[in-house]
Structure formats: C-alpha cells, structure tokens
Amino acid sequence: MFLKRITLLQNNIPSYYQYPFSIPSIKSMNEIILKKNVTFFVGENGSGKSTLLEAIAEKCGFNTAGGGRNNSYEVHASGSSLGEYIRLSWMPKVTNGFFLRAESFYHFASHLDEVDDTGFRDYGGVSLHEQSHGESFLSLFINRFQGEAIYLLDEPEAALSPQRQLSFMRIIHDLTQNDEAQFIIATHSPILLGFPDATILSFDNGEITEIGYEDTDHYQITKYFLQHRERFLAEIFSDEE
Numbered sequence: 001m002f003l004k005r006i007t008l009l010q011n012n013i014p015s016y017y018q019y020p021f022s023i024p025s026i027k028s029m030n031e032i033i034l035k036k037n038v039t040f041f042v043g044e045n046g047s048g049k050s051t052l053l054e055a056i057a058e059k060c061g062f063n064t065a066g067g068g069r070n071n072s073y074e075v076h077a078s079g080s081s082l083g084e085y086i087r088l089s090w091m092p093k094v095t096n097g098f099f100l101r102a103e104s105f106y107h108f109a110s111h112l113d114e115v116d117d118t119g120f121r122d123y124g125g126v127s128l129h130e131q132s133h134g135e136s137f138l139s140l141f142i143n144r145f146q147g148e149a150i151y152l153l154d155e156p157e158a159a160l161s162p163q164r165q166l167s168f169m170r171i172i173h174d175l176t177q178n179d180e181a182q183f184i185i186a187t188h189s190p191i192l193l194g195f196p197d198a199t200i201l202s203f204d205n206g207e208i209t210e211i212g213y214e215d216t217d218h219y220q221i222t223k224y225f226l227q228h229r230e231r232f233l234a235e236i237f238s239d240e241e
C-alpha cells in the first residue's frame with residue numbers, strides 16, 4: 001500500500017455553495033484513511049465519486065483526462081476543482097500509475113496512436129483503436145499495469161462483460177498479492193465490489209463511510225432482481241404509486 005490518507009484542507013475552502021464543496025459527501029469529508037490495497041467508491045449517480053477520484057489523480061500528477069504521468073494531452077481542460085484542496089499522505093510515495101476514465105478512453109487511445117513508437121508494446125501490440133472497447137481495457141490492464149504503482153479507475157466495468165470483469169479481478173488479485181499495487185476504483189458493478197478483502201466506501205447519505213458488500217444497494221438490488229425478477233418488474237411497471 002502506498003496512499004494511506006486523503007485529507008480535505010477545510011480551512012482553504014472558499015464556499016460550500018459551489019461545486020465541488022456543494023456535493024454533500026465532499027462537504028462533510030474530513031479525512032479518509034485507506035487500509036487495504038483495494039478501495040472501492042460506491043454511491044448513487046452524482047454522489048461525488050468521480051470528483052474525488054479525479055482530485056486524487058491530479059495530486060498524483062496523472063493526466064486528469066486519463067493516463068499516467070507521461071501522458072500529456074488536452075481533452076478535459078478544466079482540471080480538477082478539488083485537487084488543490086486535498087492533501088495525500090503516502091508511505092512510501094509512488095509516482096507510477098494510471099488514471100482510467102471510461103468516458104475519455106477514446107481520446108487516450110488517439111493520443112497513444114500519435115505518440116507511440118514502440119509498436120504499442122505496453123498495450124498488447126495493437127493500437128487501442130483496433131481493439132474492441134473491452135479488449136482495449138483488458139490490454140491496458142494486462143500489459144501496462146506492472147511494478148509498484150497506484151491505479152485510479154473510474155467505472156472500469158463500463159466496457160467489460162461479466163466474464164471479463166472476473167478476468168479483471170484476477171489481474172487485481174495478482175497485482176496486489178505482493179503489495180506492489182494499490183487500486184482505488186469507483187464502480188457500480190456488483191461483481192467487482194465482491195473482490196475479497198477490499199474496503200468499500202459509500203458516498204451516499206451525504207457522507208463517506210465504510211460499508212459492507214452485502215449492505216450496498218448494488219448487491220441488494222441485483223440479488224433481489226435476480227431472485228424475484230418478475231415480481232420486481234411488475235412492481236416497477238405498475239401504475240400505482
């Protein structure tokens with residue numbers, strides 16, 4: 001493990017009425033202690049997961065549009081609004097790693113096409129544009145992820161089939177086994193969240209708190225849906241309030 005603590009520098013906050021401090025989970029944040037090699041951020045859409053992940057990426061020196069330290073290209077020009085208001089505490093510090101944003105991965109692939117002169121050595125030997133969305137994600141994970149590093153991933157499941165999500169879990173397992181890698185992953189996937197011995201941080205109810213796997217909405221709603229699909233759908237489609 002490398003990143004141990006994320007602290008919000010509350011004294012510097014200009015206004016609690018403007019983004020990103022208007023987001024309840026961010027407004028109430030004090031410090032987050034990271035205890036495991038794998039930490040998940042979960043919560044409803046708009047609860048602040050990406051905002052915090054992007055701020056961490058900025059403080060790590062990664063391109064906030066996606067990539068590592070050496071991937072300099074412009075897509076998401078605004079940068080992180082929260083980055084300058086958090087402090088990261090490391091033991092020891094790592095500078096190697098990657099920030100994956102599913103939504104801007106296309107631009108990252110284009111950037112690589114422009115700058116790569118290694119025959120896409122770190123990406124499976126083929127331009128990411130010539131691989132399917134899911135294949136290119138997995139190529140990145142298999143080939144580019146190595147050594148001591150921190151990986152910040154925003155909804156990596158977006159392109160992955162359930163089977164590939166399991167393959168991805170195997171990669172996380174292998175990379176974290178010798179304490180060489182740390183992952184912070186914002187996800188809605190009930191499969192990924194089942195990764196053993198991970199911390200799950202919920203951004204719901206206006207605060208960031210640890211939550212058990214079986215207590216997440218993702219687990220409970222998926223389980224209920226799979227077990228009672230017809231009744232569940234009948235309830236949702238019914239006209240009655």
Ligand SMILES: Nc1ncnc2c1ncn2[C@@H]1O[C@H](COP(=O)(O)OP(=O)(O)OP(=O)(O)O)[C@@H](O)[C@H]1O
Pocket residue numbers: 019023043044045046047048049050051052186203
């Ligand atoms: N650049 C911005 N300016 C103003 N508000 C923003 C900006 N980016 C995000 N927001 C708002 O901040 C809130 C948190 O957004 P964020 O993307 O962090 O949520 P999230 O938990 O990652 O959601 P999702 O699960 O949908 O990805 C949302 O209400 C969003 O509309």
